[in-house]
Amino acid sequence: MITDPNYNFLSPAGREFVIAAARFGAVSPSSRVLILGCGCGAGAAVVAREFRCRIVAVETRRGLAEEARALCERNGVGHLVTVDVGNPFEAGYADAPFDLVVAEGGFLKSSVRKPFFDVIGQWLLPRAFAAFADIVYTTEQVPAAVSQVYGNPEKQTLSEDAYRELIKDATLELQYIGLSSPNNWDNYYGHLVKRESDTAGYFCSGAMKAAVNNEINTFYRMGCLKYVGYLTCICRKS
Helix, strand or coil: CCCCCCCCCCCCCHHHHHHHHHHHCCCCCCCEEEEECCCCCHHHHHHHHHHCCEEEEEECCHHHHHHHHHHHHHCCCCCCEEEEECCHHHCCHHHCCEEEEEECCCCCCHHHHHHHHHHHHHHEEEEEEEEEEEEEECCCCCCHHHHHHHCCCCCCCEEHHHHHHHHHHCCEEEEEEEECCHHHHHHHHHHHHHHCCCCCCCCCCHHHHHHHHHHHHHHHHCCHHHCEEEEEEEEEEC
16 A cells, blocks of 8 residues: 655665664764665755755766756755765765764675675774665565576575675674565555656666656565565674
């Protein structure tokens, strides 16, 4: 059931995730926050508006980065949010560590996970917080139709246990772990359906619209919540 018709996050993690991360991190107007995979800027705008802190929001897709800048301006927080376009691992963020680092849904692709957990400690101030969200498989038996959409269970899409191991190896202290609610999945896919009317920007291409349609149809036709969840984790630097 869609409970938030104005939902504009590009994952089921949503507003609750970024707000919870900021509260765990005791974010205040004097804090600096790094948001990776900021998408169209929903998380950056929410955190800046709620906590009046300084934010560096990173997006590798230029079209979405432009949307993020525009959204922050419309929300009156453009002066608080700097949107960087490009590879965060080449940006020198370790030179000025943050009070909170958030990896929004979609950032932790298989090629990025190891570099992220290798470097996250360098991007954080002592005892600062890190939060991330990603899709996981919640069962070992995953139908082929589901794995074709959400990724290979052994490599591309992990389990909660695998993420617990990554957190442990990165010497982070796990503070919270949970799954996004079914309503957030509905809100997320409801937002993607609305984006199919875009005539410009990241979602306007025929290939993107076809991929979105295929994912949504598979999710509801296969009852994918029997197999997948959206994991949200909040950790503290040891």
